[in-house]
Amino acid sequence: MEYQSVDDVQERLTAAGYIPSREIATVVFLAEATQKPILVEGPAGVGKTELAKAVSRSLNRELIRLQCYEGLDEAKALYEWEYAKQLLYTQMVKGRINDIIADADTLTVAVDRIAAQEDAFFSDRFIQPRPLLQAISSEEPVVLLLDEVDKSDPEFEAFLLELLSDFQVSIPELGTRKAVRIPFVLLTSNNYRDMSDALKRRCVHLYIDYPERDLEIRIVRLKVPGVEEALVRSLVEAIRRIRALDLKKNPSISESIDWAQSLLALQARSLSPGVLSDTLNVVCKYQSDIEKVRKNLDRVLA
């Protein structure tokens, strides 16, 4: 089910509900072909996470998602021992332990015998896999999405390096686990802080910007099929002019889609100043931005 060519990527992503630019398709194709992770950057709402979802749909693979945040550590990302279960089992098998050491003459022999059994307690049975371990040990190839990796701590980033270059992780008690099937990894970043050079070297980079006009029109029409083409056209034009206004938060593709949906719900035929003014809070997320757009209504609808 791998991608055959750049064109193939473009077709299959489109079929999965994501219209990629040629650059996105090329990068996705290359990353998949050479098994490199993709570091996706770009303004909020341009479809970074959506790309990962579309890739998983088009490759027909499961999507495993790890949302990164400050303070995320290995126990949350990789694995955790199930202490309660371990302790409970220890209590329950106490009798058996007595049997094992019943005929041991000295303490040393008894300890040796117990040591021979310790694998029983540090085994897969008591491990609770978190997203990264799941992705590594899955029998079927998966798509692994590390969302907003820039929010995580530098320590976690360093920990990711082993995973991203060799597709293996180390669990002290069990040894190194190599990936059964190499997952397709996507990392997204909102540029909260710079990622380290070491991490960047291991990934290919993809910057998704606001799309070209025609592409955006196609995207909106794909996502909101009921809206008339002329309306979509004027909506995208208006969005592009709003982006030129230097707002605190520029409307993204997700806002375009939301807007088209609300216009559909309002059964608006055209983008009149009244309609625009009523629906502005779908497009802009800050009061000051809304006021700014209101002031420049004539420019937006020119």
Added chain:
Amino acid sequence: MVDLVLKFVSSCRASGMRISTSEVLDCLRHLERIDCAREDEFRAALRTNFAKSVRELAHFDRLYRLFFHEFRLDAADVEAAGRFADQIGDLARRLAPEAAPEAEYRAVVDFLAGDPQGLLRALHRIRTESDASPQTVKFNLAPLEGRLKLLMQILRVGDVAQALVKSEMTDLDAADRRALAGHVGERLDRARALLMFEPLPDADGIRKNVDAGERLKQLGEKPFSSFTPREMEEMREAIGGLVRKLKNITSRRFAVRNRGALDVKKTLRAAARYNGVPLDLKYRRKALRKGRIVTLCDVSGSVWSAARFMLNLLYSLQDCFDRVHSFVFVDRLTEVTEIFDTHEVNEAIGRVLGKADVGFNATTDYGEMFRHFKRGYMEILTKKTTLIIIGDARSNYLSPEDAILGEMRDRCRRVIWLNPEPEAIWGTADSEIYTYAPWCHEVRPCRNLNQLIRFIEELVL
């Protein structure tokens, strides 16, 4: 193909991009898999491997355009360059005899012959190399001088080349000679354009400040610079209240912090109560990560009024941070961390003003301040550090040295610039805020208490 990519990579490196060998290898492997005749794919493959952050993209695009379009090194569609390849090579040999005169001259001739490396390297040096020796009279001249030198060489090469075409290339007919001269002129124009064009990294990634809510209505919206002494007192009280509140919030956060791994000792001890059955599991507590802060405060004139409140707040909340280093500057840095360590906050602020080695009479010079920081304090920046710079970025038309800020950014976690001027006059006259902005993660106005509080809250929480 390999050769072409390698040439491009060395041009990129010459102009300051960091591209590792493994990235080149990856790129070559990628190029095998795509249709290199399609330019969008070829470009995407190069871009995805060589420009690894938003900030490098603009730089990459510029070099790419220069190298593959304006230069048309090996491409077939090169009309002039292809037809006159031999002549240009010949011209270059005549222009630069074996004992090459100055490096700049060489670079320009190489550029003419189709190898931009030397020129790019020279340009990169001019942009990033800082003036090492602080003179008694300050100039902004080092970069200008370097630029002028290159410009002179371009003109010189142009003159000599045109003369050579006229006198030596007699085997060409008049029309071809004109075309060749035109081609040489065009290339040199391009070299000049490169010299004049100042590349700045893309500033799109920086966060914009979001206005504070309506709190402390009257006092909160009043600019720091227009406080009366009475209001100053009120302000201190308001800050005191705020500090208490913030400390409460953070201590609550410590209480509910994430649990860590199992603490075997404690669990066993607790189990003793239940006849050895571990009913009650104890977890090791994780220490909460605390930020390290380095502040650089402009203490000249109006900026100080904002900086003092900022320092007041930061030090009142010192236990929320791992360590706070602070510096004040007018034209040179003075470390004042110690004053704040040994004295109560308000007294310390008074002492800073009285400190002798702060040159209050000098003119503000951000460039010199950055050079000074680079010489003496670079190692206090680590990946845990948040660097806060408070200042209006008005450096009296002296060299801004923004490349050093770039180096500082590379070393720390975040760079935040607080500007006490109203946003409307940023970038006017000698304000260099937009020169510095691309190197910061965040630039925000900090004119009144509400904006300051908002900032501190985001920093602590």
